[in-house]
Amino acid sequence: MAKQDYYATLGVARGADADGLKKAYRKLAMQYHPDRNPGDREAEAKFKEVSEAYDVLKDDQKRAAYDRFGHAAFEQGGGAGGFDFSAAGGFGDIFEQMFGDFMGGGRRGGGGRAARGSDLRQAVEIDLAEAFTGIKVSLKVPTRVSCEACNGTGSEDKTKAADTCRTCQGHGRVRAQQGLFLVERTCPNCGGSGRTIRNPCRMCRGAGTVQRDRTLSVSIPAGVEDGNRIRLSGEGEAGPNGAPAGDLYVDVSIRPHPMFHREGSNLLLRVPVRMSLAALGGEIEVPSIDGSRTKVKIEPGIQTGQQIRVRGKGFSVLRSAARGDLFLAVTVETPQHLTRKQRELLEAFEAETTGAGKHQPESEGFFSRVKEFFEGGRG
Secondary structure: OOOOOHHHHHOOOOOOOHHHHHHHHHHHHHHHOOOOOOOOHHHHHHHHHHHHHHHHHOOHHHHHHHHHHHHHHHOOOOOOOOOOHHHOOOHHHHHHHHHOOHHHOOOOOOOOOOOOOOOEEEEEEEOHHHHHHOEEEEEEEEEEEEOOOOOOOOEOOOOOOEEEOOOOOOOOEEEEEEOOEEEEEEOOOOOOOOEEEOOEOOOOOOOOEEEEEEEEEEEEOOOOOOOOEEEEOOOOOOOHHHOOOOOEEEEEEEOOOOOEEEEOOEEEEEEEEEHHHHHHOEEEEEEOOOOOEEEEEEOOOOOOOOEEEEOOOOOEOOOOOOEOOEEEEEEEEOOOOOOHHHHHHHHHHHHHHOOOOOOOHHHHHHHHHHHHHHHOOOO
16 A cells, blocks of 8 residues: 655645644644554554654655655665664654653653653552542552662762763764664663763662552542543653653543443433332432432323433532432333232223223324224235
8 A cells, every 4th residue: 555645644735844844743643642542553553654754854855855756765775775764763752852741751861861761551440439439549550669779870879970871972862874864763872861870789780760569549539430541740660860750640440330320420320110109100219329318209100211310419520519410210110920919900900991092192002003004904
């Protein structure tokens, strides 16, 4: 399948300037970034396409080659000598250069800066009642923490004494010629910091961090929905050599409730009603998700499928003191295992009401239409 034109991928004209290219890329990258579309492979593929397009068009040399040779300029053996995107710093480098710490970016240091700690992701499952009230949960998180032996400096003498990296000469990036292009990537020796520890700590071997389990208390707010993600800034892995820590993302899932079904801020409760109560009307008592009881009036003649709305007895609204409504879905229950007397009473009732459409208009009307159907010769 042929690749789409890079200009068309970014939605810009061929004469677009650097600012126009950057603006178009920022908009599309924000839209299709994998952290904003977890599990969406199409969005991930689109993110790679726009990143690839921007990586070429933002560079004057690459753009000139693309304008002359098209995609062939970057294929092995192509007219421009070939360029392998896998050897570049990667699409993440482009994104991080433009967006900084957005969605956990900025891990690669470069330019002599220490790399930020990695972000972590943890899942937690709670009950519907806990989601209604909000809850504090304790999470055991395997992570990297600051090394106690060197106070996170990575140095045995705790002085952060470091030398300029000999591989990148302190730039944090190294360059290599490939075809017509000069490819730049993170320095493999210093990890992008531009420095190497002079006297590495024996416990962390100069990294400044060690593997540990941390126990964190996480507040889940009232009204949280299944699939919501909570960000805890600075609670991710500690950065190397005293660099800032990453973030912790907590993915919340909610277990189904045996009685209540949630629809946004509203709750649905199925309520079976005795046939006699449905016919005569009366009052019933139903539970609420907050543990209270509510008396509800049953109108005479209520039918299966009808709903009764109880205002203000639904679910919590996130970041608000408001509550949704509780909807009772009525199901009229037919009695079973009748005694002889009960059967005789029902037979007398049946005889009394049969043919009187005002008592059971729906069934009477239906079977009247059935009779007309067969009498019309359509049977």
